[in-house]
Amino acid sequence: xxxxxxxxxxxxxxxxxxxxxxxxxxxxxxxxxxxxxxxxxxxxxxxxxxxxxxxxxxxxxxxxxxxxxxxxxxxxxxxxxxxxxxxxxxxxxxxxxxxxxxxxxxxxxxxxxxxxxxxxxxxxxxxxxxxxxxxxxxxxxxxxxxxxxxxxxxxxxxxxxxxxxxxxxxxxxxxxxxxxxxxxxxxxxxxxxxxxxxxxxxxxxxxxxxxxxxxxxxxxxxxxxxxxxxxxxxxxxxxxxxxxxxxxxxxxxxxxxxxxxxxxxxxxxxxxxxxxxxxxxxxxxxxxxxxxxxxxxxxxxxxxxxx
Amino acid sequence: xxxxxxxxxxxxxxxxxxxxxxxxxxxxxxxxxxxxxxxxxxxxxxxxxxxxxxxxxxxxxxxxxxxxxxxxxxxxxxxxxxxxxxxxxxxxxxxxxxxxxxxxxxxxxxxxxxxxxxxxxxxxxxxxxxxxxxxxxxxxxxxxxxxxxxxxxxxxxxxxxxxxxxxxxxxxxxxxxxxxxxxxxxxxxxxxxxxxxxxxxxxxxxxxxxxxxxxxxxxxxxxxxxxxxxxxxxxxxxxxxxxxxxxxxxxxxxxxxxxxxxxxxxxxxxxxxxxxxxxx
Numbered sequence: 001x002x003x004x005x006x007x008x009x010x011x012x013x014x015x016x017x018x019x020x021x022x023x024x025x026x027x028x029x030x031x032x033x034x035x036x037x038x039x040x041x042x043x044x045x046x047x048x049x050x051x052x053x054x055x056x057x058x059x060x061x062x063x064x065x066x067x068x069x070x071x072x073x074x075x076x077x078x079x080x081x082x083x084x085x086x087x088x089x090x091x092x093x094x095x096x097x098x099x100x101x102x103x104x105x106x107x108x109x110x111x112x113x114x115x116x117x118x119x120x121x122x123x124x125x126x127x128x129x130x131x132x133x134x135x136x137x138x139x140x141x142x143x144x145x146x147x148x149x150x151x152x153x154x155x156x157x158x159x160x161x162x163x164x165x166x167x168x169x170x171x172x173x174x175x176x177x178x179x180x181x182x183x184x185x186x187x188x189x190x191x192x193x194x195x196x197x198x199x200x201x202x203x204x205x206x207x208x209x210x211x212x213x214x215x216x217x218x219x220x221x222x223x224x225x226x227x228x229x230x231x232x233x234x235x236x237x238x239x240x241x242x243x244x245x246x247x248x249x250x251x252x253x254x255x256x257x258x259x260x261x262x263x264x265x266x267x268x269x270x271x272x273x274x275x276x277x278x279x280x281x282x283x284x285x286x287x288x289x290x291x292x293x294x295x296x297x298x299x300x301x302x303x304x305x306x307x
Numbered sequence: 308x309x310x311x312x313x314x315x316x317x318x319x320x321x322x323x324x325x326x327x328x329x330x331x332x333x334x335x336x337x338x339x340x341x342x343x344x345x346x347x348x349x350x351x352x353x354x355x356x357x358x359x360x361x362x363x364x365x366x367x368x369x370x371x372x373x374x375x376x377x378x379x380x381x382x383x384x385x386x387x388x389x390x391x392x393x394x395x396x397x398x399x400x401x402x403x404x405x406x407x408x409x410x411x412x413x414x415x416x417x418x419x420x421x422x423x424x425x426x427x428x429x430x431x432x433x434x435x436x437x438x439x440x441x442x443x444x445x446x447x448x449x450x451x452x453x454x455x456x457x458x459x460x461x462x463x464x465x466x467x468x469x470x471x472x473x474x475x476x477x478x479x480x481x482x483x484x485x486x487x488x489x490x491x492x493x494x495x496x497x498x499x500x501x502x503x504x505x506x507x508x509x510x511x512x513x514x515x516x517x518x519x520x521x522x523x524x525x526x527x528x529x530x531x532x533x534x535x536x537x538x539x540x541x542x543x544x545x546x547x548x549x550x551x552x553x554x555x556x557x558x559x560x561x562x563x564x565x566x567x568x569x570x571x572x573x574x575x576x577x578x579x580x581x582x583x584x585x586x587x
Binding site: 020043046048053056081091 | 440448475479
């Protein structure tokens with residue numbers, strides 16, 4: 001996903017003279033081509049994220065389109081006040097990209113996990129909070145964010161995330177998409193973790209269960225039109241996110257549900273429990289540990305359908 | 308179109324303007340109960356020098372993309388900045404009659420741009436203005452605009468780590484179009500700035516961070532003008548002017564008394580203060 005980001009940024013740098021990339025001293029070699037295309041519009045801001053965020057806000061207020069890139073905890077919770085004051089309050093059209101989100105850096109420990117970012121950032125007025133499921137969604141959202149008059153946060157994975165969309169899909173900010181058809185149960189979620197849901201849906205197919213999987217692309221704005229369409233078709237929903245269970249995508253859906261007047265649906269949330277994860281392994285180990293890999297998810301799907 | 312440099316103005320005229328602004332500031336503080344009087348009084352000469360002698364700005368065209376940018380990084384100095392902007396013609400002085408009233412934008416800190424002409428950024432939480440000014444200076448370089456960027460900091464604000472993060476990046480990027488001015492009045496909210504966070508030697512710290520540092524009397528118009536001119540002549544390093552000032556300057560019973568960080572004058576104090584702020 002990060003390679004797709006780098007490639008798209010290089011394309012965008014040739015298309016628009018206002019695009020500027022700020023890196024928090026990461027992405028070694030990743031942006032070599034970008035730097036060839038727009039050397040004056042790449043700034044390594046060092047390991048100083050608070051300053052980097054305010055610098056980006058100042059650039060955006062002067063008419064540039066800055067994109068900030070570093071590892072998710074450092075570009076979100078580390079500099080939350082700079083996002084709140086410089087970016088969100090000013091409605092400075094900065095694009096904040098967090099790489100290695102969720103448990104992508106599982107083995108690096110809780111300092112590098114990001115399981116709170118969506119919950120915290122979606123409280124800030126006027127900030128889009130996006131979590132693309134694959135590179136297709138990422139590219140569409142990035143392009144749209146650079147034309148938007150408001151700031152955008154995009155949390156992405158690391159590398160090797162499989163493509164989940166068909167070529168005819170319509171991705172973008174606040175656009176929901178059905179990734180896999182089904183009839184017994186709807187899995188609705190955000191981020192690359194949806195690949196586990198699709199694999200799990202395949203697993204339970206042999207048991208005669210039909211599970212649909214949808215991507216919402218982010219937690220703010222929510223595609224409520226798409227959600228209502230899904231509510232016409234499914235009564236049993238599970239939300240899925242590689243993020244803490246408190247305050248993120250699942251919570252956003254419960255908030256939506258509590259204020260709507262459509263057909264009754266049952267929503268249960270799947271995510272990381274309310275604790276720091278200290279049993280370290282790679283991302284697939286961690287997903288398995290937390291019941292979020294395709295094997296464990298398949299069991300959860302069966303139970304949800306039988307109940 | 309912004310003029311290449313502001314029209315020349317005499318020190319006597321600058322001093323008269325400073326006096327008028329102090330009168331209005333003290334009066335507003337008393338009537339609208341607006342605090343941070345000491346912090347505002349210490350930077351009057353710095354603001355007057357900037358707005359009447361230095362900044363390439365056009366109050367009739369406050370969003371000209373080529374304009375210089377001034378950010379009040381010490382956002383609690385907003386009460387004096389609002390007076391400066393009105394006097395400089397960014398908006399009618401009558402707008403300040405709303406100062407402190409419910410629903411008004413004229414309160415204790417600058418709002419985001421779009422509400423008050425001439426305000427470039429919302430500040431108030433310390434440590435944001437200098438990094439944002441750095442971003443604007445880097446943007447001007449990328450956009451090949453003549454813009455210079457200025458940020459006025461308090462000495463207490465130099466407690467914030469983000470100030471020193473900005474200092475490091477500005478030096479590595481050689482942003483010589485950036486000038487930080489520190490209103491070094493030796494106080495922060497609850498104590499001497501040197502005692503709270505060991506700021507001294509302040510100018511040497513900036514010098515060590517790779518900045519062109521100058522130390523001046525921040526109430527001396529001649530010294531301010533000379534320092535700003537030397538900053539403009541710098542071709543490599545970012546600039547800092549450490550301006551030694553007196554908190555509460557201009558009103559004898561407020562000078563160097565940190566109670567005026569939070570207090571506002573009662574009617575008798577207002578009368579006494581205004582008596583001291585009469586032209587000689």
